[in-house]
Amino acid sequence: MEENERIIEQNEKEEEEEEEVLVQQQQEVWSWGAGTEGQLGTGKLQDEHNPQLLNSLSSFAGPIPFLSCGGAHVIALTPGGRVLTWGRGTSGQLGHGEMVNVLQPKPVESLEGFVITHVSAGWNHSGFVSDKGYLFTCGDGSFGQLGHGDCTSRFSPQKVSYFELRHVTQIACGMRHSVVLVKDHLGQQVHGFGFGKRGQLGISNERLQSVSLPQTSLGLNDVKIVSVYANGDHSAALCAEGQLYTWGRGFGGASDVHIPQCVTTCLSFSTAALGWNHALLLTGDGEAFMLGDYGHGVLSDPQMTISRKKESDKDAVWRIPGLNGLKVRQIAAGAEHSAVVTGKSSSRILFENDGSVLTWGWGEHGQLGLGDTADQTGPHVVSFDKLIAPQHLVGQVYCGSGFTYAIRTPGTNSNV
Amino acid sequence: MSYDDVEIEDMEWNEELQAFTYPCPCGDLFQITREELRLGEEIARCPSCSLYITVIYNTEDFADSNRKNKNIEPPKRQPVAVA
Numbered sequence: 001m002e003e004n005e006r007i008i009e010q011n012e013k014e015e016e017e018e019e020e021v022l023v024q025q026q027q028e029v030w031s032w033g034a035g036t037e038g039q040l041g042t043g044k045l046q047d048e049h050n051p052q053l054l055n056s057l058s059s060f061a062g063p064i065p066f067l068s069c070g071g072a073h074v075i076a077l078t079p080g081g082r083v084l085t086w087g088r089g090t091s092g093q094l095g096h097g098e099m100v101n102v103l104q105p106k107p108v109e110s111l112e113g114f115v116i117t118h119v120s121a122g123w124n125h126s127g128f129v130s131d132k133g134y135l136f137t138c139g140d141g142s143f144g145q146l147g148h149g150d151c152t153s154r155f156s157p158q159k160v161s162y163f164e165l166r167h168v169t170q171i172a173c174g175m176r177h178s179v180v181l182v183k184d185h186l187g188q189q190v191h192g193f194g195f196g197k198r199g200q201l202g203i204s205n206e207r208l209q210s211v212s213l214p215q216t217s218l219g220l221n222d223v224k225i226v227s228v229y230a231n232g233d234h235s236a237a238l239c240a241e242g243q244l245y246t247w248g249r250g251f252g253g254a255s256d257v258h259i260p261q262c263v264t265t266c267l268s269f270s271t272a273a274l275g276w277n278h279a280l281l282l283t284g285d286g287e288a289f290m291l292g293d294y295g296h297g298v299l300s301d302p303q304m305t306i307s308r309k310k311e312s313d314k315d316a317v318w319r320i321p322g323l324n325g326l327k328v329r330q331i332a333a334g335a336e337h338s339a340v341v342t343g344k345s346s347s348r349i350l351f352e353n354d355g356s357v358l359t360w361g362w363g364e365h366g367q368l369g370l371g372d373t374a375d376q377t378g379p380h381v382v383s384f385d386k387l388i389a390p391q392h393l394v395g396q397v398y399c400g401s402g403f404t405y406a407i408r409t410p411g412t413n414s415n416v
Numbered sequence: 417m418s419y420d421d422v423e424i425e426d427m428e429w430n431e432e433l434q435a436f437t438y439p440c441p442c443g444d445l446f447q448i449t450r451e452e453l454r455l456g457e458e459i460a461r462c463p464s465c466s467l468y469i470t471v472i473y474n475t476e477d478f479a480d481s482n483r484k485n486k487n488i489e490p491p492k493r494q495p496v497a498v499a
Contacts, residue, residue, distance in 0.1 A: 034443045036464065072443040088443075123439050142428065175439055197426065276441055335441030364465050365442055402442040 026410050027063040028392055029054045030384060033334075033367030033403030037072035038103035039087035040403060045103070049366030049373065051384050051406065056104040060084060064407060069334075069400030070121030070173065075128075076105060081115030083108040083128060091124040092155030093139030099155055110156045111136065121400070122173025122230070127180075128157055133167030135160040135180060143176040144212025145194030151212055162214050174230035174248075175276075177201060180214060181228045181237075190217040190228055190237055190260075198233040199258035200248030207258075219260040220245060232276030232335065235260075242268025244281060251279065251292035263291060264317055273399075275333035275361075280340070281317060286327030288340055289317040322378030323358070334399035337361030337368060339406075340379065341394050355393025357382040357406050365402045384408065418459070422446075424473035427460075436460070440467055453478040 030051040031040040038045060041054050057064060062079040073087030073094060084105040085094040092099055095108040111128060114136075118129040125139030125146060136157035137146040144151055147160045160168075167184035177194030191214035192201030201208075202217035223239040230236070233249035237260060245260040263281070270284045278292035323340075330341040338361050343354030358379035359368040366373055369382040384392070384406075392408040399405075419441070427436040430445070436453070437445040440462040446469045448460035456475055461468045 034464075037443060039443070071439060362441065364467075400443070401439075 026392075027395075028388075028408045029057050029064060029067075030406045030408065031403065032369040034072070034365035034401070035403065037088035038101045039069070039072045039074055039400060041074065041086050041104055043103050047365045049369070050371050051369050051382060053385070053388055057084075060105065060107075066119065067396070067398045067405055067407070068119050068121040069398050069403065069405060070126070071123035071175075071401045072403075073121055073124075073126070074105075074400065074405070075119040075121045075126055077116060077119055081117060081131065083111050083116050083119060085126070088124070091140035092153050093121070093124050093126045095126060095128075095138040095155070095157045097156045108157065118170050120171045120173040120178075120230075122178065123175040123401070125173055125178070126157070127171035127173050127178060129168050129171055133163075133169070133184065135163050135168040135171060137171075137178070140176075141212075143195040143210045145173070145176055145178050147178060147180075147193045147212070147214050149213045151210075160214070170228050172228045172230035172235070174200060174235065174274075175232050176210075177230065177233075177235070179217070179228045179230045179235045179237075181225055188225060190220050190225060191215060192217050192235065195233075198249040199256045200230070200233050200235045202235060202247040202258065202260045205258050217247070217260060227271070229272055229274050231274035231333065234274045234276075234279065236272055236274055236279065238269060238272055242270065242284070244269050244272050246279070246291075249277075251277070267317065271331065273331045273333035273338075275338070275399075276335040276401075278333065278336075278338070280320075280331040280333050280338055282328055282331045286329060286343075288320045288323060288328040288331060290320050290338075291317045320379065322360075326358075327354075329354075330396055332397045332399040332404070334361070334367055334404065335401040337363065337399060337402075337404070338379075339382075339397040339399055339404055341397050341406075355395070355408075357394045357397050359404065362402075367399075367402050367404050369404060382406070418470040419467045421470045421472055422460075424453075424471055424477075427471065436471070438469060440465065442467065450478065 032048045032051045035047050064076050066077040068075045076084040086102045086105050089101050114130040116128050117131050120127045128136040138154045138157045141153045166182045169183050170181040172179045177200050180191040182189045193214045195210045196208045203215040225237045227238045235248045236246045244263045247257045247260045269281045271282045273280045281289040326342045328340045329343040332339045339359045342356045360376040360379045363375045394406050395409045396407045422438050427438045430437045435447040435449045440446050442465040444464035446460040446462050458471050459468050460471050
């Protein structure tokens with residue numbers, strides 16, 4: 001009996017694995033929004049107001065487990081730890097050894113000998129972390145954001161020698177700064193380098209311009225950090241207990257924060273996403289919150305103003321209106337737009353509305369994927385061309401400054 | 417409505433565009449030329465979208481900048497002139 005159960009379990013496990021392989025083989029990557037630098041990977045230099053299916057990624061081995069979208073470029077990881085980049089390359093941020101835009105995914109050859117496990121695309125620079133804990137950076141270095149001790153730009157990824165003897169696990173690239181998470185036998189630290197005027201390096205109470213060598217961010221010594229984030233002039237770190245610390249430019253008109261500060265102790269978060277003036281926060285049970293300007297999403301229509309809810313604490317987080325009780329499994333933030341995937345991440349059972357992408361915010365370049373250039377103050381469902389793959393569900397969504405990517409896999413909820 | 421207020425020292429001089437620039441959330445750059453600054457213009461526009469920023473600077477710093485050398489670096493990169 002027990003043996004039988006074990007066999008059944010084994011079979012189920014194998015079936016699940018097979019299913020997973022199948023799912024991965026049929027992965028679809030879609031993009032929309034600002035596209036004039038080639039960041040949509042469509043091979044065209046134009047904005048797209050509706051999701052476009054990319055065929056250019058299918059020629060590379062296996063499904064894409066992770067994407068990072070920057071100012072106008074994209075970095076993709078392959079299952080084997082290879083790196084593909086495309087989009088704006090005029091500062092060297094694509095790492096191909098030259099300063100040109102690339103309209104379709106192209107492997108970064110100089111990283112071929114390494115297994116890359118984490119990547120981040122900033123405004124015009126890029127960071128890559130290997131399984132051995134090495135950090136590589138390339139792109140615009142004008143503010144020291146590459147961490148090499150100078151303000152020189154690099155067109156190929158170069159190892160950051162400051163971390164030579166340490167084990168880097170994550171990098172997050174913002175507009176002109178970088179945040180790095182180090183974890184090894186010497187302990188855990190968050191480091192910052194690049195532009196620091198708004199406090200985004202978290203290294204000093206004093207107002208400073210920029211630093212070109214990594215320095216330890218303060219105030220995070222007693223908490224176990226699991227993730228770091230950066231975008232615009234913002235930085236953030238999430239600790240294992242679910243508290244989010246932020247530093248840099250203040251949200252919602254609040255003053256700048258120079259030393260990492262806990263957002264709220266009332267809620268426990270599982271992930272965060274930073275924009276240029278807002279942040280999205282997700283709790284473990286799928287509740288999405290927003291931090292920052294209540295008027296988010298009315299940029300291109302100056303006449304339109306949202307009646308601002310009076311908050312005593314300007315930095316207070318508030319529940320995203322318009323989700324109508326829908327659970328959220330993933331969040332992403334562009335400079336001035338937001339995207340979420342519905343469904344509960346911990347649940348294997350999917351419901352009718354799960355696996356949809358909802359977007360809102362600034363829409364002037366079609367980055368909301370709703371077929372027009374209108375702004376939206378609340379979440380709206382993105383429609384994908386049903387003729388191409390009616391059963392597919394969105395697994396992940398990623399936002400660049402003015403564009404959006406969604407990865408879809410075959411649906412499993414059709415018979416639920 | 418201005419998207420943001422940006423100090424001139426935080427803008428970058430772009431040789432190719434012959435303008436001071438600052439990142440625009442659309443992915444392009446807000447731009448303002450030296451000549452515009454000389455004339456007292458304080459709005460830097462993005463060529464790709466409707467957004468613009470307000471540039472904070474001292475008009476006197478640019479009042480006499482109509483010099484032959486148009487390639488000079490932004491003020492922050494220049495050595496301090498001793499009177």
